[in-house]
Amino acid sequence: VVSISTDGAAPALGQAIRQRIETLLPPAISDWARAAKQLRPSLRRRMPDADARAAFWRRFAESAFVTPAGRMSAAVETLLAGKSNPRGKVTLVGAGPGDAEYLTLKAVRALQSADIILFDDLVSDDVLDLARREAKRMLVGKRSGRPSCRQEDINRLMLAMARKGKHVVRLKSGDPMIFGRAGEEIDMLEAAGIDVDVAPGVTTALAVAARLKISLTHRDHAQGVKFITGHSRKGGLPDIDWRNAADSSVTLMVYMGARTAPTLARRLIAEGMAPKTPVVIATAVSRPAERLERTTLGALAGAVLDPCEPVLIGIGAVFSQAASETRSISGSGFSALPSLKLADSA
Amino acid sequence: VVSISTDGAAPALGQAIRQRIETLLPPAISDWARAAKQLRPSLRRRMPDADARAAFWRRFAESAFVTPAGRMSAAVETLLAGKSNPRGKVTLVGAGPGDAEYLTLKAVRALQSADIILFDDLVSDDVLDLARREAKRMLVGKRSGRPSCRQEDINRLMLAMARKGKHVVRLKSGDPMIFGRAGEEIDMLEAAGIDVDVAPGVTTALAVAARLKISLTHRDHAQGVKFITGHSRKGGLPDIDWRNAADSSVTLMVYMGARTAPTLARRLIAEGMAPKTPVVIATAVSRPAERLERTTLGALAGAVLDPCEPVLIGIGAVFSQAASETRSISGSGFSALPSLKLADSA
Numbered sequence: 001v002v003s004i005s006t007d008g009a010a011p012a013l014g015q016a017i018r019q020r021i022e023t024l025l026p027p028a029i030s031d032w033a034r035a036a037k038q039l040r041p042s043l044r045r046r047m048p049d050a051d052a053r054a055a056f057w058r059r060f061a062e063s064a065f066v067t068p069a070g071r072m073s074a075a076v077e078t079l080l081a082g083k084s085n086p087r088g089k090v091t092l093v094g095a096g097p098g099d100a101e102y103l104t105l106k107a108v109r110a111l112q113s114a115d116i117i118l119f120d121d122l123v124s125d126d127v128l129d130l131a132r133r134e135a136k137r138m139l140v141g142k143r144s145g146r147p148s149c150r151q152e153d154i155n156r157l158m159l160a161m162a163r164k165g166k167h168v169v170r171l172k173s174g175d176p177m178i179f180g181r182a183g184e185e186i187d188m189l190e191a192a193g194i195d196v197d198v199a200p201g202v203t204t205a206l207a208v209a210a211r212l213k214i215s216l217t218h219r220d221h222a223q224g225v226k227f228i229t230g231h232s233r234k235g236g237l238p239d240i241d242w243r244n245a246a247d248s249s250v251t252l253m254v255y256m257g258a259r260t261a262p263t264l265a266r267r268l269i270a271e272g273m274a275p276k277t278p279v280v281i282a283t284a285v286s287r288p289a290e291r292l293e294r295t296t297l298g299a300l301a302g303a304v305l306d307p308c309e310p311v312l313i314g315i316g317a318v319f320s321q322a323a324s325e326t327r328s329i330s331g332s333g334f335s336a337l338p339s340l341k342l343a344d345s346a
Numbered sequence: 347v348v349s350i351s352t353d354g355a356a357p358a359l360g361q362a363i364r365q366r367i368e369t370l371l372p373p374a375i376s377d378w379a380r381a382a383k384q385l386r387p388s389l390r391r392r393m394p395d396a397d398a399r400a401a402f403w404r405r406f407a408e409s410a411f412v413t414p415a416g417r418m419s420a421a422v423e424t425l426l427a428g429k430s431n432p433r434g435k436v437t438l439v440g441a442g443p444g445d446a447e448y449l450t451l452k453a454v455r456a457l458q459s460a461d462i463i464l465f466d467d468l469v470s471d472d473v474l475d476l477a478r479r480e481a482k483r484m485l486v487g488k489r490s491g492r493p494s495c496r497q498e499d500i501n502r503l504m505l506a507m508a509r510k511g512k513h514v515v516r517l518k519s520g521d522p523m524i525f526g527r528a529g530e531e532i533d534m535l536e537a538a539g540i541d542v543d544v545a546p547g548v549t550t551a552l553a554v555a556a557r558l559k560i561s562l563t564h565r566d567h568a569q570g571v572k573f574i575t576g577h578s579r580k581g582g583l584p585d586i587d588w589r590n591a592a593d594s595s596v597t598l599m600v601y602m603g604a605r606t607a608p609t610l611a612r613r614l615i616a617e618g619m620a621p622k623t624p625v626v627i628a629t630a631v632s633r634p635a636e637r638l639e640r641t642t643l644g645a646l647a648g649a650v651l652d653p654c655e656p657v658l659i660g661i662g663a664v665f666s667q668a669a670s671e672t673r674s675i676s677g678s679g680f681s682a683l684p685s686l687k688l689a690d691s692a
Contacts, residue, residue, distance in 0.1 A: 010382030012403035013410055017375065019479060020411070020458055021367055029363065036356030057358035064359055065366070101452035102546060104442075108451065112366050133365060175552050176561075178571070183561030183664075190559075198556040200448060200548045206521050210544040213536075215522075215529030217573070223586040225524070226596065227563070228570035240569040244590045250572065318529075 026109075031072055032064035039076070046080070056080075066113045066167075088162035090189050091169050092176040094201015095119070097310075099286035100126040102207060106199040111135070115166040118154060120180075122173035122310050124287060135169075151181060155188050162194045173310070175203035179229055179255050203227075204312045205253035208282040212292060214321050221317040222251045230257020230264055230313070237263050246271035251316035258311040265301035268315070273297060278319035281305065282312045294319070377418055378410035385422070392426070402426075412459045412513075434508035436535050437515050438522040440547015441465070443656075445632035446472040448553060452545040457481070461512040464500060466526075468519035468656050470633060481515075497527060501534050508540045519656070521549035525575055525601050549573075550658045551599035554628040558638060560667050567663040568597045576603025576610055576659070583609050592617035597662035604657040611647035614661070619643060624665035627651065628658045640665070 036057075047053045059079055067075040091110040096102035103111075111117065111131040119128065121141025128137060140154045154170075161168045176182040176198060189196050202210075205227055209216050216225040228245060232238035237260045245252060246268045257264055261281075269275055275298030283291040283306075295303070297315060305311055382403075393399045405425055413421040437456040442448035449457075457463070457477040465474065467487025474483060486500045500516075507514045522528040522544060535542050548556075551573055555562050562571040574591060578584035583606050591598060592614045603610055607627075615621055621644030629637040629652075641649070643661060651657055 010379060010386070010403060010406065012400075012407040013379060013382055016407035016411065017371065020371070025363065025366070033356060033359060036359055040356070054358075057356060060356065061358040061362035065362065096450075099452075101455070102450050104448050104450055104548060105454065106445075106447040109447070175548075175555075177552060177555035177563075178561075179563050180561075181565070183564035183566070183667075186559050186561070187667075196559060198559055200552050200556040202450060202521075202546045202548070203552065206523060206546050206549065209521075209523035210546040213532050213542060213544055215524075215526075215532075217523075217525050217575070218529035219527070219579070220529070223584060224572055224574035224591075226570055226572040229563070233565070238569060241593055241595060244593045244596070245570075247587055247590050249587060250590070321529075321533075 026065060026069075028067075028069050028072060029064055032060075035072065035076060036060065062113060065109065087195065088165045089167055089195040089197065090158055090162050090185075091167070091197045091199055092182050092185065093169050093171045093199045094175040094177075094203075095123045095127045095171050095173050096202040097174060097204045097207040097286045098122075098124040098126070098284065099207075100124070100130055102202040102286060103127060103130065104199060104201065107201060110169050110197075110199045111171070113167055114169040116161050117169045117171050118157065119171040120173050123171050127171070131169075151184065155185060158185070158189065159192055159194065162189070172201075173204075175201040178203045178205075178227060204255065204282075204285060204310070205314070207285050208253075208280070208292075208312055208314060211282070211285055211290070212280065212319075214318055216251045216253070216314075216318060218318045218321075221320070223249045225251040225253060227253045227255065230254045230260045236260065237267065242267050243271045246273040248273055248277065248317065251314065251318050254313040254315065256311075257313045258305040258309065259307045261305050261311075261313060262301050262303060264313075265297050265303075269297060269301060273315075275301070277315060278317065280314040280319045282314065283309050285310075285312065372411060372415075374413075374415050374418060375410055378406075381418065381422060382406065408459060411455065433541065434511045435513055435541040435543065436504055436508050436531075437513070437543045437545055438528050438531065439515050439517045439545045440521040440549075441469045441473045441517050441519050442548040443520060443550045443553040443632045444468075444470040444472070444630065445553075446470070446476055448548040448632060449473060449476065450545060450547065453547060456515050456543075456545045457517070459513055460515040462507050463515045463517050464503065465517040466519050469517050473517070477515075497530065501531060504531065504535065505538055505540065508535070518547075519550075521547040524549045524551075524573060550601065550628075550631060550656070551660070553631050554599075554626065554638075554658055554660060557628070557631055557636070558626065558665075560664055562597045562599070562660075562664060564664050564667075567666070569595045571597040571599060573599045573601065576600045576606045582606065583613065588613050589617045592619040594619055594623065594663065597660065597664050600659040600661065602657075603659045604651040604655065605653045607651050607657075607659060608647050608649060610659075611643050611649075615643060615647060619661075621647070623661060624663065626660040626665045628660065629655050631656075631658065 043053055047056060056079060063075050063079060093107045093110050108130055114132055114135040116136045116138065117131055118138050118140045121139060131137070158168050158170060170185060172180050172182065186196050205216065216222065228240065229238060254264065275296060277297040279295045279297055279300050281293045281295065389399060393402060402425060409421050409425060439453045439456045454476055460478055460481040462482045462484065463477055464484050464486045467485060504514050504516060516531060518526050518528065532542050551562065562568065574586060575584060600610065621642060623643040625641045625643055625646050627639045627641065
């Protein structure tokens, strides 16, 4: 039912585009187009008002993208009954680390059916560009250490919009279920009876692994991988079991550790981790300003990182590979790993 | 240049489809269509043979999807020069846990430009359906415990195809950089001078979190999350620091642990973890046969799991939320968490 024309310029190109589109559109979209064709003649009688018909078709088009397979008939009935106040919902969406190519299809579809998008300040413009044009975009972000974070305001806003029947997308950098406060947001929404769905994202640690082309669990070097945060609710190093964190057989990925990095490195060394343990400092991973810097735990103890940039610190033997000359880092944004280039030294 | 027609049935639907397509196609695609229009008149003279022209347009269409922005002119020159043996490459692609909606855009694009796809047996048909129709698909999978895994054969095949100028996609379930043997494959390919790229995927642990709507690092319950594997190279429990793994302040996600689950549970209890620690057993997550079962570490010690199904075991206080009656699990494949439904009891 959907046909593509490249104006006769390149039939092979048109065919290649069509193939790709078919895989990316919801499979039921042609059923919706057929239903539209059947409905059109009788709709003029049912809805004499032209504005009402236009509004109907807009709602119809949106429903085509969000209605689960097999529920088209029921959805069309609801639309025809003119129930203009649908049940609102909230989708927590993982925006990934920056590059829109790292979004999941589920995340893209959520963005493309959103009425309102509440996004953190680490979410990239490229990701926001994929959202439905009419969606209202609101920056609700809070950066680590900034005093003005009011989770209560975000919660109140999500609740109010969902109760108005809106599809609210809560867009969080990385994956929503790793750090951030998705747990609290979900608890609040479900307690209030709002439907919640989660579209996973590529968490920053895995984006770093993909960019470095290093397996975080390379079986010659690590028996597992651990994600921790570098700062506590109060801003300092979190009160965790640092002896456990210093386990050199497990790759350690530290989120939000720019401010506490030297303290963290000293603490790990005090708990027995070798100062020569390889470290990678990944800044703005997958963004145009991406930097992947290689150092050691000992050097990290004396370094000062820019606290205003999104940083992930990887610690462990797997990162020794990043040092090898043979490992090439391809793509835009960086050339090769400089051997030790930190923002400043204390 | 690309136009959509829904056969007059629903202009609003056509517009909604067009908007979505625009966000999903490479931005430069209209430049390629314009270039095609300019080229067409002179191509008949340049390439009098109709078959050669058809082959040219097929290569042209594929290039439109894989050429980086800004390099169209150079790519078209290369195509016109008839260099039919392009540089081969290998992309390691994360297939996610099963649901094709969890694929990243980068993964979809890699699948849609692949010449050959080497996939593991846990990769779902839905994911393979998104690949380019002409791509050759080869199951090279090895399931945990099956003796016939020959990594050397996979390596040889990837190398041979890439050297022939093919785009090889190595499609791995979950994220390629978490467990599996991507590290060894990358080492081998780069040592042989083959270009390697990585398209990250949603690792199973994060898919479980999304389906349960539970933050793995909910700050009221956990200070971090750790991914380990449940079986060693030899098949038994791996030789890791189990005292560290028994840290109840860190959420533990165990991959490939179906066979060793009871031994693992007993070991964690012996190292001091409470038998009442909440456990979730996630089977075939995000697939039609998905099961999310809730139990405790003590009960897991006496359970027998089906070793032929993909299982992820989550252990930690964050999963106590899964027990609460208020937490709803939406979507197809499961209704609610049964309180203790294991395959069998020893």
